Amino acid sequence: MLAFAIRRLFEALLVMITVALLAFVLFRYVGDPVNQMVGQDTSLEDRLKLRHELGLDDPVLVQFARFIANAATLNFGISYQMKQPVISIISDRLPATIELALAAALIAVALGIPMGVYTGIHRDSWLSKVFLTVSLVGISLPTFLIGILLIYVFSVWLHLLPTFGRGEVVSIGFWRTGLLTVSGLKALILPAITLGLFQMTLVTRLVRAEMLEVLRTDYIKFARARGLSERAINFGHALKNTLVPVITVIGLQLGSIVAFAIITETVFQWPGMGLMFIQAVQHADIPVMAAYLMLVAFLFVLINFIVDLVYVRIDPRIRILRRAA
Amino acid sequence: MSEHPPVIPQAEPKARLSGTSPDESDLTRSRIGAPLASVSHRSVRDDGWRWLDSDLVYSFTRSKLVMAAALLTVLMLGAALLAPLIAPHDPYDLKSLSLLDANTPPAWEQGGDARFPLGTDDQGRDILSTILYGTRSSLLISLTAVLLATGLGVALGLWAGYAGGRVDAVIMRAADVQLTFPAILTALLIDGVMLAVVRNTTLEAGKFWVLVISIGLAYWVQYARTVRGVTLVERNKEYVEAARLIGLRPVKIMFQHILPNVLGPVLVIATINLALAIITEATLSFLGVGLPPTEPSLGTMIQIGNRYLFSGSWWMVAFPGFTLALLALAVNLLGDWLRDALNPKLR
Numbered sequence: 001m002l003a004f005a006i007r008r009l010f011e012a013l014l015v016m017i018t019v020a021l022l023a024f025v026l027f028r029y030v031g032d033p034v035n036q037m038v039g040q041d042t043s044l045e046d047r048l049k050l051r052h053e054l055g056l057d058d059p060v061l062v063q064f065a066r067f068i069a070n071a072a073t074l075n076f077g078i079s080y081q082m083k084q085p086v087i088s089i090i091s092d093r094l095p096a097t098i099e100l101a102l103a104a105a106l107i108a109v110a111l112g113i114p115m116g117v118y119t120g121i122h123r124d125s126w127l128s129k130v131f132l133t134v135s136l137v138g139i140s141l142p143t144f145l146i147g148i149l150l151i152y153v154f155s156v157w158l159h160l161l162p163t164f165g166r167g168e169v170v171s172i173g174f175w176r177t178g179l180l181t182v183s184g185l186k187a188l189i190l191p192a193i194t195l196g197l198f199q200m201t202l203v204t205r206l207v208r209a210e211m212l213e214v215l216r217t218d219y220i221k222f223a224r225a226r227g228l229s230e231r232a233i234n235f236g237h238a239l240k241n242t243l244v245p246v247i248t249v250i251g252l253q254l255g256s257i258v259a260f261a262i263i264t265e266t267v268f269q270w271p272g273m274g275l276m277f278i279q280a281v282q283h284a285d286i287p288v289m290a291a292y293l294m295l296v297a298f299l300f301v302l303i304n305f306i307v308d309l310v311y312v313r314i315d316p317r318i319r320i321l322r323r324a325a
Numbered sequence: 326m327s328e329h330p331p332v333i334p335q336a337e338p339k340a341r342l343s344g345t346s347p348d349e350s351d352l353t354r355s356r357i358g359a360p361l362a363s364v365s366h367r368s369v370r371d372d373g374w375r376w377l378d379s380d381l382v383y384s385f386t387r388s389k390l391v392m393a394a395a396l397l398t399v400l401m402l403g404a405a406l407l408a409p410l411i412a413p414h415d416p417y418d419l420k421s422l423s424l425l426d427a428n429t430p431p432a433w434e435q436g437g438d439a440r441f442p443l444g445t446d447d448q449g450r451d452i453l454s455t456i457l458y459g460t461r462s463s464l465l466i467s468l469t470a471v472l473l474a475t476g477l478g479v480a481l482g483l484w485a486g487y488a489g490g491r492v493d494a495v496i497m498r499a500a501d502v503q504l505t506f507p508a509i510l511t512a513l514l515i516d517g518v519m520l521a522v523v524r525n526t527t528l529e530a531g532k533f534w535v536l537v538i539s540i541g542l543a544y545w546v547q548y549a550r551t552v553r554g555v556t557l558v559e560r561n562k563e564y565v566e567a568a569r570l571i572g573l574r575p576v577k578i579m580f581q582h583i584l585p586n587v588l589g590p591v592l593v594i595a596t597i598n599l600a601l602a603i604i605t606e607a608t609l610s611f612l613g614v615g616l617p618p619t620e621p622s623l624g625t626m627i628q629i630g631n632r633y634l635f636s637g638s639w640w641m642v643a644f645p646g647f648t649l650a651l652l653a654l655a656v657n658l659l660g661d662w663l664r665d666a667l668n669p670k671l672r
Binding site: 011014015018019026136140141142143144145149151152156163255256259260262263266267277278280281282284286289296297300301304 | 502611639
């Protein structure tokens with residue numbers, strides 16, 4: 001277990017260094033930091049002086065080390081476009097994205113698992129067919145189209161829900177939450193559905209496939225032979241055994257949710273990190289892009305790492321196999 | 326492919342009378358290398374139409390859904406290809422546009438105009454024509470991007486699998502790192518970086534290649550992993566050994582002898598990837614980091630239409646959106662079918 005964790009940690013470190021290198025190259029060579037900081041009429045000597053002060057004439061390796069050290073202390077420089085420290089922009093935007101992502105994940109799990117179990121048990125019922133059709137549509141429709149469709153139906157047509165922003169927010173320390181006000185919750189519904197739909201279809205299909213597989217096994221037949229109730233068989237024996245891959249996929253999908261949040265946040269003008277990133281791309285705001293890159297990479301690596309460990313933890317079969325090997 | 330047969334030909338139960346069978350069925354047979362059991366009840370044709378008896382064609386004619394998807398894909402491809410000929414208006418011809426025609430609803434609605442069957446957008450462009458031209462550029466970008474991803478992935482996969490050792494480790498590690506992130510995020514990041522680099526070039530062609538490269542680079546991993554896997558198996562077979570013994574160069578062995586054996590799975594991935602590429606292109610254009618709004622693509626049309634959603638001009642977003650969804654669905658269905666049809670385990 002420990003050796004496994006260390007090897008995983010090493011791999012995670014490799015990913016982080018690669019990404020940091022990319023971010024550094026981006027930061028250092030795409031768009032000259034000095035040009036972005038001074039005006040047109042700054043003299044060459046002043047530019048050189050500034051260059052020296054910023055340490056831009058040091059050896060590249062020294063600069064890279066400094067970049068990593070800065071990143072580790074969350075110092076990502078100053079946004080070209082907004083003229084604020086990048087980290088303050090991010091800490092401003094982070095809560096919005098996290099609340100949206102968690103709401104979407106909740107929808108995906110709370111609806112996806114029951115739908116998957118149902119379609120797995122009742123293979124040929126009409127409701128299963130409806131669920132599967134919905135999930136096919138969910139996979140084929142691009143996220144932004146789903147968002148636009150929801151806006152059209154629920155806002156333009158029915159006037160039920162707001163179409164953009166987070167509604168009213170309440171500050172708890174630095175965390176500004178929209179979960180405590182009615183308007184905040186109402187504003188969350190459509191973006192969360194948009195973001196969660198794809199993951200929901202994924203969970204549904206996965207649980208269904210796993211259920212079909214497990215229900216064929218001998219121990220389910222044996223449970224049936226013992227005269228256990230359908231409920232006990234389906235939930236106590238079958239579902240429990242499908243959960244390992246499901247938990248893995250859900251964990252890994254948390255990362256995808258953060259990625260797809262870029263699209264959802266743009267459609268709904270949700271003031272999160274995704275919208276910040278798109279605006280940074282549109283304005284070639286390199287420090288923000290570099291910081292986003294590093295942060296998202298860290299998040300992904302962290303999630304992957306945790307999922308790997310949990311995976312070993314919850315499935316005794318893997319542990320035993322590993323010990324035997 | 327047919328010009329250079331492998332040194333030791335694949336076992337093929339029925340002697341081929343004409344050497345000109347299309348590579349599609351050729352490919353399945355050589356990959357599966359099994360007798361065409363499911364069609365044995367039919368008389369064996371001995372002219373150039375024998376490919377009609379292949380498993381692939383048989384399973385194709387079995388599913389109405391797949392045939393509908395194929396028909397739809399061909400229709401849309403054709404319409405996109407012939408856009409300049411069949412479109413009633415030219416959305417690039419700024420002279421023909423009139424702001425007086427802007428925001429016209431579809432012909433059957435109140436205030437519609439028979440000249441614009443599906444209405445017009447905010448600049449008076451005919452939606453139908455713009456969709457035709459837009460599908461054209463969307464498909465052009467996606468196909469080129471898939472080609473790039475396929476070429477890159479297949480080449481790297483072959484190299485990694487055939488060379489092994491350090492080359493293999495480096496390539497596959499890179500693939501692992503990239504696989505940590507969803508492809509759409511990778512495409513967005515590459516797109517963002519490249520836009521920052523080519524910021525000062527206003528060339529429209531520049532944007533085309535930015536999109537192609539970002540999408541292409543985002544999707545190469547799957548090809549590389551699959552091709553590497555097959556290559557690892559193939560490189561130990563006798564025919565590769567024979568090719569090596571007669572002193573062929575590794576590049577020749579990889580591309581002429583091993584490559585034909587990995588084309589089946591590659592074709593499946595490429596089809597499914599095409600749907601993904603179409604959606605990715607539309608998403609990037611929709612986010613405003615793809616094609617410029619003046620260039621009609623399905624994504625930019627939806628982006629423009631989205632701005633007018635609240636004024637009730639639903640047609641500006643509904644028709645391009647519907648086209649995009651239909652295109653993605655059709656290609657996806659084809660890909661799913663191809664995956665099952667080419668998978669010997671599922672027979």
